[in-house]
Amino acid sequence: MLAFLLPTLLGLILGTFGSIFATIGISLTDWDLLTPAIPAGISNYTDLPADRLFMKSLVNTLAFSALYVPLTIVVSLAVAMGMNRKLWGIGAFRVAYFLPTVSSPTAVGLLWTWIYAEDHGTLNAIITAMGGNPVSWLGPKMALYSVVAVNVWGAIGGGMIIFLAGLQAIPRDYYEVAKLDGATAWQRLRYVTLPALAPSIFFQAVLTTINAFQAFDYIYILTRIGNGNSTMPTLVFSIYRTGFRFFRMGDAAAQAVVLTAIIFVMTAVYFHLQKRWGEPA
């Protein structure tokens, strides 16, 4: 029995929990991996507010999550509700909405850099043909929105499947009864569909939030500019740069600890909210 569990136990002890403690330990040092680590107390944490890349990344990550999470949930729920109507060509729709989800974000990210490109890019070509002025889609001002759009685009397929499963579990009778009682479409959504879907929405919200704080691939490809910088760095990007490009392991570890703490707190908040909403009014 132990042999069967051994890989998992090793993964848990060394891989996850060991790593967390090790990272916390490293975050209390200054270490460039070439010379021995120097104890640094909590200075790596207290220095974070002065770290411009980190602070910019923190703000961007929060803004990104605040837009990405609700948008992904609302759009994939809307798509799932359309799909649940058993329309003609539903199989083709499913393939279409799923394609971005299975495609490599790196490869598809390149495609979006072409669409968003400032000079002669697809979007700007359309805009200029209609007499408008080209937009710097991936520049510092617009990058957040452009990146959110692509990330949502890539996440709809996965969310849709989860919600579709939830919708199909709602008995048709509920809707029949609601209709007989004269409920409008809005009321059927508000009092039948949404309450029945609450568990799926809750778990989707938790998972999408966890993913949002770790967003990297699309953002790396879409917003990188010369000299390895980004027009919209996020926390994972900042950890990557600090730790694995500049080899400031202590600083990177401190950032990773902060990222983990944020995710833990967010998850706890969700579970707390669920408890409060879950109680009968």
Add this chain to the structure above:
Amino acid sequence: MTRDKWGDVLAFVALTLGAVAMIGPFFWMISTSLKPMAEQFDMRLIPATLTTENYPKLFTIMPFHLMIWNSFKIAGISVIGQLLTCSMAAFIFAVVRFPGRNFLFVLLLLTLMVPGQITAIPQFIIFKWLGLYGSQAPLYAPAFLGGAFGTFLMRQYFQTIPIELAEAARIDGASLSRIFFTIYLPLSKPALAAFAIFAFLFSWNDLFTALIYLPSDPEKTTLTVGLALFQSQYGGQWTLMMAASLISVAPIIIAFFLAQRHFVEGISMSGFK
């Protein structure tokens, strides 16, 4: 028409528009990749001059065939590691009662919240210390240490297999590993297929880890890092870039069409992505 029929029509139109937004970019990718460089800013969807010259050119610039093979190899080994170690643990969680089982399982599920970056730092130091920086081992070795997601998924499936089967086999003197390999695994093919696809995609699409360990050697690195390198060297040459992205998404899209059902199951079981 009744009101609901109008609702269907509305939903159909909305879904069609949405579908265009979902797959339109892919058609644009194909179209651009089939244009000669001189016509890359020609906005026609059907190229005025149709050419496949970008594809052979790609392979002279960078060893894309090697990078495809590397990605495939790393993802394949990761799938084996994940399938084996996750289903082994899942089997124990589903079949054997032992003290602390629930505690251990919850502990495992908690790791779903732990971002990869916090484990990446000590892992990097260990792999570097082992002299494996710049090799492919760091990309697949961790797959042999189980994982919360796969274990959860396989346990859910194993629990649908009547426990009496395992109990009867044990009374007949079968060992745990015999029960696992001759009863549980053969009965779990759909779940294994779905999980294999998920694990394959996870590794195939990985950019962060590959960027850390194999940042610059086109012969050793994965397709994702190769694309990023390609982007920094040939940025602005869109016909080439689109050809490069197309050859990276094509294998997965073809596999998706062939095994659509398993893909959908793999993703829906995950709730991730």
